[in-house]
Amino acid sequence: MVNKSPLRIGMIGTGFMARAHTNAYKRVGDFFPELIHRPVLQAVCSRTPRKAKAFAEQWGYQDHTTDWKELIKRTDIDAIDICAPNDAHAEIAIAAAKAGKMVLCEKPLARTVAEAQPMVEAVEKYGVKNTVWYNYRRVPAVTLAKQIIDSGKLGKIFHYRTNFLQDWTINPDLPQGGEALWRLDINTAGSGVTGDLLAHCIDTAMWLNGGIIDVSAMTETFIKERKHQLTGKVEKVGIDDACIFHGHFQNGSLGLFEATRYARGQKALYTFEINGEHASISWDLHDQNRLGYFDHNDESIVRGWRSIHVSDSDQPYIKRWWIPGVCIGYEHTFVHHVADFLQSLESGENCSPTFREALETQKVCEAVLESAATRSWKDTGVVWKG
Numbered sequence: 027m028v029n030k031s032p033l034r035i036g037m038i039g040t041g042f043m044a045r046a047h048t049n050a051y052k053r054v055g056d057f058f059p060e061l062i063h064r065p066v067l068q069a070v071c072s073r074t075p076r077k078a079k080a081f082a083e084q085w086g087y088q089d090h091t092t093d094w095k096e097l098i099k100r101t102d103i104d105a106i107d108i109c110a111p112n113d114a115h116a117e118i119a120i121a122a123a124k125a126g127k128m129v130l131c132e133k134p135l136a137r138t139v140a141e142a143q144p145m146v147e148a149v150e151k152y153g154v155k156n157t158v159w160y161n162y163r164r165v166p167a168v169t170l171a172k173q174i175i176d177s178g179k180l181g182k183i184f185h186y187r188t189n190f191l192q193d194w195t196i197n198p199d200l201p202q203g204g205e206a207l208w209r210l211d212i213n214t215a216g217s218g219v220t221g222d223l224l225a226h227c228i229d230t231a232m233w234l235n236g237g238i239i240d241v242s243a244m245t246e247t248f249i250k251e252r253k254h255q256l257t258g259k260v261e262k263v264g265i266d267d268a269c270i271f272h273g274h275f276q277n278g279s280l281g282l283f284e285a286t287r288y289a290r291g292q293k294a295l296y297t298f299e300i301n302g303e304h305a306s307i308s309w310d311l312h313d314q315n316r317l318g319y320f321d322h323n324d325e326s327i328v329r330g331w332r333s334i335h336v337s338d339s340d341q342p343y344i345k346r347w348w349i350p351g352v353c354i355g356y357e358h359t360f361v362h363h364v365a366d367f368l369q370s371l372e373s374g375e376n377c378s379p380t381f382r383e384a385l386e387t388q389k390v391c392e393a394v395l396e397s398a399a400t401r402s403w404k405d406t407g408v409v410w411k412g
């Protein structure tokens with residue numbers, strides 16, 4: 027690798043996100059050739075030796091281990107990427123920061139605010155680069171939405187409406203906990219759809235529309251007991267299967283949020299619509315390269331919702347890829363995130379969202395769960411500078 031500075035990655039986890047991130051590390055240099063830093067797949071960690079070895083061989087990691095602490099101790103690793111379930115994030119991130127490693131952590135930052143706070147303190151105290159993989163910010167159409175909003179085209183914003191709908195836990199015989207089903211175990215996940223799905227909606231919402239200051243929520247656990255995959259016993263289900271909340275943004279607009287894993291027919295329907303004084307914007311993950319845009323300033327006889335195909339070279343990230351008009355997909359959001367992270371190493375800027383920004387999303391999640399539990403409005407305590 028000529029004139030390139032290696033960024034040696036220690037990957038923790040070998041599941042869904044480990045694959046998505048590893049793909050991004052492999053692709054980024056080809057599509058962002060000017061970047062000085064190049065990821066090197068140094069070592070991967072999984073708790074089972076067979077999986078660690080198989081992942082290393084398939085994806086091209088030079089080494090593998092079953093102990094993340096060993097990975098953190100190594101002097102030939104620059105950055106730790108946390109793709110393990112939520113209960114592992116805090117301990118790994120704090121240890122990695124103490125060892126002077128950069129930390130890229132999957133979302134949600136942690137299970138609770140109390141767990142997330144020391145993570146923020148650690149990365150700031152030890153001065154290590156950090157970012158949290160709220161990848162939907164880097165869908166080109168969503169980045170374009172941010173540019174349009176920041177340009178003032180919407181005027182005063184009145185409404186932010188969003189949902190994230192799935193249907194994969196309707197079967198009451200589905201166990202909770204353990205491999206692939208840790209999201210159903212409160213001890214591992216921290217919460218259900220609130221931390222898993224709404225955290226994405228909240229991150230995007232605050233990035234686009236500013237801080238959420240208070241919330242009123244309801245949650246439901248439709249299946250009250252499930253067999254635990256690890257103990258074999260029927261145990262109480264502690265996660266929220268569905269969550270709906272509303273709240274105020276700092277800018278005076280009203281937010282309406284819904285997430286569920288019980289919307290039969292929906293696999294990952296993430297949508298948002300933002301209504302301003304002059305214009306509105308809408309987006310749908312199932313049609314992620316399109317941005318809906320309505321401009322009231324258009325001549326009335328042709329006024330209507332435009333469906334902007336975000337695939338032209340002057341739109342965010344697009345010129346990095348193919349010819350105008352052809353599409354990119356989900357995996358590209360992670361490549362964009364890695365590219366922005368590498369760029370931040372050159373510029374000295376933060377790669378957003380940082381741990382500190384992700385803590386604000388965690389605060390909203392926690393206020394939502396508290397509101398639902400107490401059937402009352404909660405202030406989030408969010409400090410949003412973004």
Ligand SMILES: NC(=O)c1ccc[n+]([C@@H]2O[C@H](COP(=O)([O-])OP(=O)(O)OC[C@H]3O[C@@H](n4cnc5c(N)ncnc54)[C@H](O)[C@@H]3O)[C@@H](O)[C@H]2O)c1
Pocket residue numbers: 038039040041042043044071072073094108109110111112114132133134159160161205206222
């Ligand atoms: N950004 C996104 O859109 C997005 C999407 C999915 C998941 N996530 C987040 O990514 C994280 C991982 O989720 P996933 O879907 O990849 O889960 P997964 O179940 O597919 O993979 C988790 C991996 O972590 C490993 N693991 C568990 N405990 C470990 C430990 N102590 N040490 C080493 N490895 C360990 C498991 O063996 C597995 O390989 C979660 O925090 C999740 O919320 C984010």
